Amino acid sequence: MQASVSPMPDDVEALKAALAAARIEVAEAKAEAAMVRAERSDDQALIAHLKLQIEKLKHQLFGSKSESSRRLLDQLELQLEELEATASQDEAVAEIAARKLADAPGFKRRRPSRQPFPEHLPRERRVIAAPCACPACGGTRLSRIGEDVTETLEVIPRQWKVIQTVREKVACRDCEKISQPPAPFHVVAHGWAGPGLLAMMLFEKYGQHQPLNRQVERYGREGVPLSLSTLADQVGAAAAVLEPLHHRLAAHVMAAERLHGDDTTVPVLARGKTATGRIWTYVRDDRPFGGPAPPAALFYYSPNRAGEHPRQHLADWSGILQADAYGGYARLYDAGRHPGPITEAGCWSHARRAFFVLADIEASARRKADGKKPAPISPLALDIVQRMDRLFEVERSINGQSSPERLTIRRELSAPLVDELEALMHKHRPGLSRHDDLAKAMDYMLKRWPAFTQFLQDGRVCLTNNAAERALRGIALGRKSWLFAGSDRGGQRAAFMYSLIATAKLNDVDPQAWLADVLARIADHPSRQLDDLLPWNWVAQHQIRKTA
Template identity: 65%
Template sequence: MDLDPSTLPNDIAALKAIILGDRARRSDTEAYIAHLKLQIEKLKRALYGPKAERTARLLDQMELELEDLETTATEDELRAEQVAAKAKTTTVAGFTRKRPSRQPFPEHLPRERVVLPGPTQCACCGGSRLAKLGETVTETLESIPRQYKVIQHVREKFTCRDCEKISQEPAPFHTIPRAFAGPGLLAMIAYDKFGQHQPLNRQSERFALEGIHLSVSTLADLIGATCVALEPVFKHIETMVFAGARLHGDDTTVPVMARGQTDTARVWAYVRDDRPFGGSGSPCAVFYYSRDRAGVHPQTHLAGYRGIFQADAYGGYNKLYELNRSPGPIIEAACWSHARRKFFELADIAQNAKRKAQGKTPAFVAPMALAAVQRIDALFEIERAINGQSPAERLAVRQQLGAPLVAELEIWMRAERAKLSRHNDVAKAIDYMLNRWSSFARFLIDGRICLSNNAAERALRTLALGRKSWLFAGSDRGGQRAAMLYSLITTAKMNNVDPQAWLADILARIASHPVASIEKLMPWNWTPQSRALAA
């Protein structure tokens, strides 16, 4: 801001107001520039697709930076207004940051009307003959702290004057026998632990601050009883997952407590998601825990399955693809995202630029790896256009547009591989694909197959995000309980259902719900009990 020294006031408070106003304008400008940069990156991603594996991570980082800048800008703006008001000066020009338009609050939220008393006389002439013209409503979203209540089930006793027998209504069904916790409290504890990654010791501290003393051992007892109550739901989801004609599979590490140290265990995810090819099956996921990564675990999980299996090239899956396997062979469909990642790591230009800016020696960027990434990206671009269409429609487009690109890619890879040593990193990435080429090209003959295994990786994100919060699983049994509840929470999210509300509702119903009708409680068929009664 250009200032004329002759126009500056001599009052110290007024000078402070000018300085703070200039700081507020700079903060607003920086926040607005960051907002525009973020919008540009999002538009680039929408227009050209993700050009790099780390594009989403870059957008997340930019959003965090924008959040900090906007917070600083608002703080500086309010402080400048306060100082200007105290100084009673008008020398500071106001600057209003362009903020996004506020969307109306959801209609289902309850409204509380606070009616301010109207004037009793005219502010202009002082007259008392006033008539109501209308009203102006300003809505403010408010938060109410968690509320608790004790429900007393009163069963009156009656005695018969004729036979002197006592009559009384039977006790209502409880989610947990002889337990003091209601279904809403059980669902909140379970979802906070496995959905929001809040360990039980932190939850116990939070309850204590709210005046309710629940020890960690008590909360652990409730979690164990909740798992027992929800086991029929988990078993039904498990059945639905393995009834699909196509599955996604993946695994991730889980630290587990051991004697004097922590061991690295595994959680296996199997996902059924027929939405990419317009299938009628509901999306669902199931998780399993194991102490190690031995191949016997996925072979046990998939012992009764036959169909298409999309996964990485883990050697433990090989026995599943044998032709003489009972009840039948599993058809392997390789993941192009895994293959692309091996080339991308050798052609990460952005990472090299970062290393150069930090003064580190940049790694070698392989032109051959960059060319492979660009060829594979062309296939993903075709897949985005046919996502959600029927298998026949997807197959027709793939045969017309994708098959020539795949044929050219194979010819190019075999020609370039002949020029490379077997110890070359690019050669290893090429061999990864050529050794499994029939599995990679299988999507050209079956419209149900996806190009990537990202569905399983998205399911495992629920667990990966919480690993740093809970550090490790307490035991093998704890890992098994976590896998079960991750299955329920992830399935609810895949069906756009609030996991905590769903868990609370089915915990309230499941004790008296017939096992034969368990399908009605599944997330894809679920209707809240209050809404069902209203209907």
């Protein structure tokens, strides 16, 4: 039995009304879902806050001052940090969804009352003058009846201050109406942190790998006591504010014809253990072949290294992917893939490392000097490394030239070297055991030879995947500082911020200065001009404003 379906009206006005009603229903459903998610995140943050308080009390009353006890508190603080940031981000998303509906109630988190800013901090009064004429009736007989003061905590390098924005309030003697300038914009609704302070917190956490609990300690030593949950609250809300800019950045990266791809591990704090997540990066860098598009990096987080993740990341993209031989990329190279096949381009740096280990004369000499047995040097591996080095010399000479120029020089100088190298490996491979390290290094290349020779077919292809490895270098260094990502949501937020910060660095932009200016302007910036805030467009405009 088929379900009955209401017939669609034929009248155009009726169709428009039905479409408008459907849009309202969708908006209501989204607002309700955002509200539920925000409430759940708020509950989780509250539970984590109470757990941390209990463990701190236990530590004070009964606990020893051992390193393991301190590490437990550090892990709980990190978990609270991520949950607080997640709750604030979900709250901001719920408020954005509620604003689209006239009668939808906004969600407000249950926050502990904030302590007033320390009295010793200097105050800077910025007065927004009252209007000279009544906005309601145009009368000029105005009398001052008071003022409202909004305090914003702002930071100057190595100097703290509280900015007092004074809004004068006046009453009209003609019409008895009270008028007052609007309240100043805050990045976070009902927030207290200025854009400079927010940018510093974000950059130190994700760019300098300083967790918020360490930032709290440093701020306290500087005479500004702030709680961990207070800072985490601001981080999560700022991430929600920057989300439209991240969408524009992702669109720019995925518009590339060639991408560098790679991934690295990241420890994630899980229940009773430490799980291993992955951070993936896709880098657009057209500078080696003289492309005009600015460089940018896009990061994603996943709880594991399953092949479904890169397939999801690149679901709507086709082009040339420079990556290692990770098997999860294999289905991306299928000829019948939609929207089109992805061309694989191998990384000669990955291939060279395996041969270099067998031909590292300096490492063998160091072992001998330390009284250890020197590692044997393979003459064949040394010969292969030297041949590869000649390929790299050619690449350095053509870096920055146009794609056709690069391709012409490669076919003249690099193609003979590649043919000789292939013949050399085919000649010696049959005489090696399959368990030999040199044989494994040869098989890695020979089984993927079309991918390794792709640079001879397309001048846009680079010889290496070093652009992606450089983008991930900061994460590898940061692991030693922050130890864990507090949760999967924390890993996603970290990837979000890495995308913004790494892209700023690729364009030689100070990430903290850029974030501070963007956070100060993004609220009243026209959405159709959002690209103006991207790092490569921001530099010129910022210089013009500074000059003015």
